[in-house]
Amino acid sequence: MTTNTKDTAQNFIIEGANCGSCVAKIEKALNSVQGAQNVEMNFAERTVRVEGKADESTLIKAVENIGYSAKPMSNESDQDALDEKAKSDEAHYKKLMRNMILALGVGAPLMIYGLIFDMSVTTDTQRIAWFLVGIVTLVVMAISGKQFYNGAWQAFKNHAANMDTLIALGTGTAWLYSMFVVIAPNLLPQVARHVYFEASSMIIGLISLGLAFEVKARGRTSQAIKRLIGLQPKTARVIRGGEEQDIDISDVVKNDEVRVRPGEKIPVDGDVIEGSSTVDESMLTGEPMAVRKKTGDKVVAGSINKSGTLLFKATHIGSETTLANIINMVKRAQNSKPSIGRLADVISGIFVPTVMIIAVLAGLAWLNFGPEPSIAYAVVAVTTVLIIACPCALGLATPMSVMVGIGKAAESGILIRNGESLQTTSKITTMILDKTGTITQGTPQVTDVVTFNNSDENTVMQLVASLESSSEHPLAEAITAYAKKQGLTLSKVADFDAITGKGVAGSVDGQTLLFGNKALMDKYDVAVDDATEQAQTLASDAKTPMYFASNNKLQAIIAVADPIKEDSVEAIKRLQDKGIHLVMLTGDNKATAQAVAKQVGIDDFIAEVMPDDKVNEVTKRQANGEIVGMTGDGINDAPALAQADVGFAIGTGTDVAIESADITLMRGSLHGLADAIAVSNATISNIKQNLFGAFIYNVAGIPIAAGVLYPFFGILLNPVVAGAAMALSSLTVVSNANRLRFFKPNKS
Amino acid sequence: MLMINIGGALLIAAIIYWFWLYKPEQTQSEDNKVTIVVDNGVYKPGHIKVAANKEVVLTFDRKDSAPCAETVVFPQLDISKTLAMGDGNTVKLPALEAGEYDFHCQMQMYKGKLVAQ
Numbered sequence: 114m115t116t117n118t119k120d121t122a123q124n125f126i127i128e129g130a131n132c133g134s135c136v137a138k139i140e141k142a143l144n145s146v147q148g149a150q151n152v153e154m155n156f157a158e159r160t161v162r163v164e165g166k167a168d169e170s171t172l173i174k175a176v177e178n179i180g181y182s183a184k185p186m187s188n189e190s191d192q193d194a195l196d197e198k199a200k201s202d203e204a205h206y207k208k209l210m211r212n213m214i215l216a217l218g219v220g221a222p223l224m225i226y227g228l229i230f231d232m233s234v235t236t237d238t239q240r241i242a243w244f245l246v247g248i249v250t251l252v253v254m255a256i257s258g259k260q261f262y263n264g265a266w267q268a269f270k271n272h273a274a275n276m277d278t279l280i281a282l283g284t285g286t287a288w289l290y291s292m293f294v295v296i297a298p299n300l301l302p303q304v305a306r307h308v309y310f311e312a313s314s315m316i317i318g319l320i321s322l323g324l325a326f327e328v329k330a331r332g333r334t335s336q337a338i339k340r341l342i343g344l345q346p347k348t349a350r351v352i353r354g355g356e357e358q359d360i361d362i363s364d365v366v367k368n369d370e371v372r373v374r375p376g377e378k379i380p381v382d383g384d385v386i387e388g389s390s391t392v393d394e395s396m397l398t399g400e401p402m403a404v405r406k407k408t409g410d411k412v413v414a415g416s417i418n419k420s421g422t423l424l425f426k427a428t429h430i431g432s433e434t435t436l437a438n439i440i441n442m443v444k445r446a447q448n449s450k451p452s453i454g455r456l457a458d459v460i461s462g463i464f465v466p467t468v469m470i471i472a473v474l475a476g477l478a479w480l481n482f483g484p485e486p487s488i489a490y491a492v493v494a495v496t497t498v499l500i501i502a503c504p505c506a507l508g509l510a511t512p513m514s515v516m517v518g519i520g521k522a523a524e525s526g527i528l529i530r531n532g533e534s535l536q537t538t539s540k541i542t543t544m545i546l547d548k549t550g551t552i553t554q555g556t557p558q559v560t561d562v563v564t565f566n567n568s569d570e571n572t573v574m575q576l577v578a579s580l581e582s583s584s585e586h587p588l589a590e591a592i593t594a595y596a597k598k599q600g601l602t603l604s605k606v607a608d609f610d611a612i613t614g615k616g617v618a619g620s621v622d623g624q625t626l627l628f629g630n631k632a633l634m635d636k637y638d639v640a641v642d643d644a645t646e647q648a649q650t651l652a653s654d655a656k657t658p659m660y661f662a663s664n665n666k667l668q669a670i671i672a673v674a675d676p677i678k679e680d681s682v683e684a685i686k687r688l689q690d691k692g693i694h695l696v697m698l699t700g701d702n703k704a705t706a707q708a709v710a711k712q713v714g715i716d717d718f719i720a721e722v723m724p725d726d727k728v729n730e731v732t733k734r735q736a737n738g739e740i741v742g743m744t745g746d747g748i749n750d751a752p753a754l755a756q757a758d759v760g761f762a763i764g765t766g767t768d769v770a771i772e773s774a775d776i777t778l779m780r781g782s783l784h785g786l787a788d789a790i791a792v793s794n795a796t797i798s799n800i801k802q803n804l805f806g807a808f809i810y811n812v813a814g815i816p817i818a819a820g821v822l823y824p825f826f827g828i829l830l831n832p833v834v835a836g837a838a839m840a841l842s843s844l845t846v847v848s849n850a851n852r853l854r855f856f857k858p859n860k861s
Numbered sequence: 862m863l864m865i866n867i868g869g870a871l872l873i874a875a876i877i878y879w880f881w882l883y884k885p886e887q888t889q890s891e892d893n894k895v896t897i898v899v900d901n902g903v904y905k906p907g908h909i910k911v912a913a914n915k916e917v918v919l920t921f922d923r924k925d926s927a928p929c930a931e932t933v934v935f936p937q938l939d940i941s942k943t944l945a946m947g948d949g950n951t952v953k954l955p956a957l958e959a960g961e962y963d964f965h966c967q968m969q970m971y972k973g974k975l976v977a978q
């Protein structure tokens with residue numbers, strides 16, 4: 114262990130700590146080390162953080178002395194890991210390119226020679242010349258093809274077979290046969306004395322080239338996650354001890370006060386304590402409009418502060434931030450597989466030995482039934498079968514598309530839990546939408562104030578708001594918010610009484626006030642006949658009319674409604690155009706439900722649904738053979754979301770609980786839902802194209818390589834062509850998956 | 862010719878035996894903590910016996926820079942991890958019920974098996 118003194122916090126993983134009491138012991142031991150400050154252990158994660166200038170090895174020894182072990186935890190961030198990966202990819206790419214240049218540099222001239230002259234061994238001079246070429250080829254194989262032979266041998270020792278096995282066997286067969294021709298030509302008929310040294314070099318060169326391109330293309334498939342990781346700033350400006358200082362992002366602790374200037378990225382999640390600004394959260398939520406933030410609002414890491422300076426208190430740091438959660442979820446999802454790829458998995462599991470057996474059978478068939486020189490034909494067939502078979506294309510088909518598709522979705526603020534959710538989403542036939550908060554904004558607002566008996570609107574609203582300020586009913590919020598907006602000052606209410614299911618009563622300045630539904634008015638014998646017609650009109654417009662009376666005389670009808678989101682109608686049209694049957698569920702009364710359903714163009718709706726009934730509604734539709742999607746806010750609708758084939762949690766901005774559903778829509782708009790379905794459809798059809806291509810390639814390629822076309826058309830593939838086809842096939846799969854990157858969900 | 866055909870048949874039998882029928886030796890893990898080296902197309906050790914109903918900690922030491930070696934997938938457990946170069950890749954598996962659990966790269970070229978007992 115090298116001596117390493119740091120001025121920043123050090124983190125260690127503690128092993129052997131199994132009880133809560135260990136925490137105090139370990140903290141005490143570490144605190145006693147010279148220079149160590151603020152030792153803090155996280156028992157749940159078995160990690161400990163030490164600030165100050167203590168020596169790393171002394172700290173480890175201190176822990177070991179009391180019977181535990183400590184390992185320094187790398188402070189490596191996602192960004193560092195990415196940089197390292199990019200570096201190792203680049204090095205791998207360069208190595209493959211060097212291998213390719215050497216192999217093709219030797220193989221191509223040989224192949225051209227073979228096209229012009231005959232590569233057969235007849236004279237002794239030719240034998241010597243070809244022997245030398247054979248040695249050069251062997252050197253090329255050893256240098257450029259080292260990884261294939263090494264990999265094949267290691268796999269063989271472990272009773273495994275892979276792509277390397279096929280390449281090693283194919284090129285090895287061609288070389289060994291050629292060398293045999295050179296060394297013992299007399300054992301073979303004259304026509305069979307042909308060498309195939311060019312094939313070994315060319316195949317290695319072409320496959321290296323294909324792999325090199327594949328490394329590049331694979332790098333692009335993870336672009337979305339790279340972009341997300343890139344959102345995380347490296348430093349933060351915190352105020353400690355009244356002084357502003359720039360510190361490393363990993364050194365920010367909870368409750369630090371963080372300042373961000375216009376144009377800067379927000380480093381950690383927090384609550385604004387000073388200032389106001391607009392913040393661009395589009396990279397996280399897909400919501401293009403910047404959001405206004407003021408004291409008390411939440412800000413999230415990775416969003417960009419646009420206009421003003423903000424001071425906020427850090428609430429979530431490191432791996433706890435919304436951004437870190439998103440990155441984690443996307444990473445996990447990108448590596449999961451939908452069941453559509455299962456068959457390909459089964460096949461690629463037994464693929465290589467099967468191909469080897471086919472190669473042996475093809476060789477035997479040529480030897481038994483082939484024309485002369487049957488041995489030469491057999492060698493070509495064996496080599497070509499081994500080389501053309503491409504398990505990679507089959508194996509890559511699904512994961513590459515999932516990687517790009519899930520990343521693409523994340524860019525639009527759609528978080529897909531795993532590959533299976535992606536696949537099921539593409540099959541949804543019925544989508545159940547919760548009305549409140551999904552189709553509508555979810556926050557009721559005052560829409561109409563109709564006055565009676567010469568009362569004045571402001572006076573009425575001032576009194577109603579005063580009365581409602583004591584109420585906890587959701588509609589009361591709409592009233593008080595309205596009054597606040599109008600700048601009305603509220604009065605003190607006496608004798609407040611909430612009459613369940615009817616409304617509220619109370620008195621202000623000696624006036625007896627009543628506010629509630631018709632039942633309340635009837636109870637107190639308030640005449641409302643004049644207002645009945647208006648109330649009905651309002652109700653048929655999806656508004657909730659409420660009556661206000663002062664001293665038992667009707668003063669006004671105030672209508673409150675939950676407005677439909679601006680883009681709901683358009684998004685619903687998009688969903689219907691995809692052939693999905695939409696159902697709207699709501700706890701509201703039938704009249705309101707009908708009015709909303711009509712406005713947005715949904716025919717099938719169910720009103721007065723109790724929360725438990727939502728689950729039953731999902732189950733009922735599933736029993737009818739429908740693949741049911743359920744969209745709700747993720748909190749109240751959790752059981753129905755879980756029961757549905759795919760649950761979509763819709764939230765506004767970054768407030769939404771990411772873990773609550775199969776698919777999380779960060780944007781409040783229903784367009785997110787249509788986008789999610791569009792991305793899923795596009796990804797699944799991309800996977801199908803890939804799987805189809807890979808299957809067809811192998812199913813057609815292997816028999817052709819074995820020579821099934823020879824008896825009919827006299828066609829037998831050249832091993833070099835097989836090498837090129839093999840390299841191209843996996844490259845095609847990765848490139849096709851990359852095509853998804855340019856998919857625009859909102860255009861379909 | 863007969864000899865060649867018999868030779869071919871034996872070769873096929875050998876392929877079937879070596880790659881499919883052979884039951885590899887299993888590495889017994891004492892404390893459910895195993896370091897697996899990822900190199901040259903194989904996981905070493907590739908067949909690991911672990912105690913059931915106890916958390917398993919696997920550390921992958923990736924030496925192979927080929928992109929194939931990049932991801933390890935545990936299909937039955939729905940767990941996957943992108944492996945960085947070097948030995949810093951820890952995968953924690955929950956306590957496993959007795960049974961066999963595969964792990965492999967995305968293309969199933971690298972393959973391994975955990976046997977929980």
